[in-house]
Amino acid sequence: TYLMHGMLHTYKTGNSELCCCAPVANYPCVAVSDANGFISLWGLKPYPWCSDEAIFSWQISADAGTIATSLAASCSVIVTGDDTGAVSLWELVDLFKQARLTDLASSPKNKKTAPNLADYGVPNKRWSSNLHKGDVTSVTITTTGHVISSGVDGRVCIVSGATGVVVSLLCQ
Numbered sequence: 001t002y003l004m005h006g007m008l009h010t011y012k013t014g015n016s017e018l019c020c021c022a023p024v025a026n027y028p029c030v031a032v033s034d035a036n037g038f039i040s041l042w043g044l045k046p047y048p049w050c051s052d053e054a055i056f057s058w059q060i061s062a063d064a065g066t067i068a069t070s071l072a073a074s075c076s077v078i079v080t081g082d083d084t085g086a087v088s089l090w091e092l093v094d095l096f097k098q099a100r101l102t103d104l105a106s107s108p109k110n111k112k113t114a115p116n117l118a119d120y121g122v123p124n125k126r127w128s129s130n131l132h133k134g135d136v137t138s139v140t141i142t143t144t145g146h147v148i149s150s151g152v153d154g155r156v157c158i159v160s161g162a163t164g165v166v167v168s169l170l171c172q
Helices: 093-098
Strands: 018-024 029-034 038-043 056-059 068-073 077-082 086-091 124-130 136-141 146-151 155-160 166-171
Touching (some): 029 068, 086 136
Antiparallel strands (some): 155 166
């Protein structure tokens, strides 16, 4: 069993409402979004990047009020849905490789130092698309690499994870 360590609301964005979270498959961390528009990665025990601080955070939009209302993660990407109706796919694999952050199968539990992912820049945004009119209420990544999103507009969008192209659109 892996436990979170620390208080999530104590990191650099201050006391902000937490909106959603998702485990990052195959890596000892969880992604969390807050009401200030930040996504952060937090380490899980017993791995070395588990601390009282987020190991990495970035703002999803230059627009000050944009917040991630939904979040999903796989072993190499994070998908966010926000309050403007946008769905975005962020690549983590290059960031993890540069920081030498290894997956659970090969992570040394006794390593004492955590990687500083901020030294390696912001995750690459592979694509972003305004799929909904209003809040995105849910996003998920399928095992085939598709992204499925739903919104307050009653639409369900199925999108190619590789390209961001809509494959199917279901309307209420």
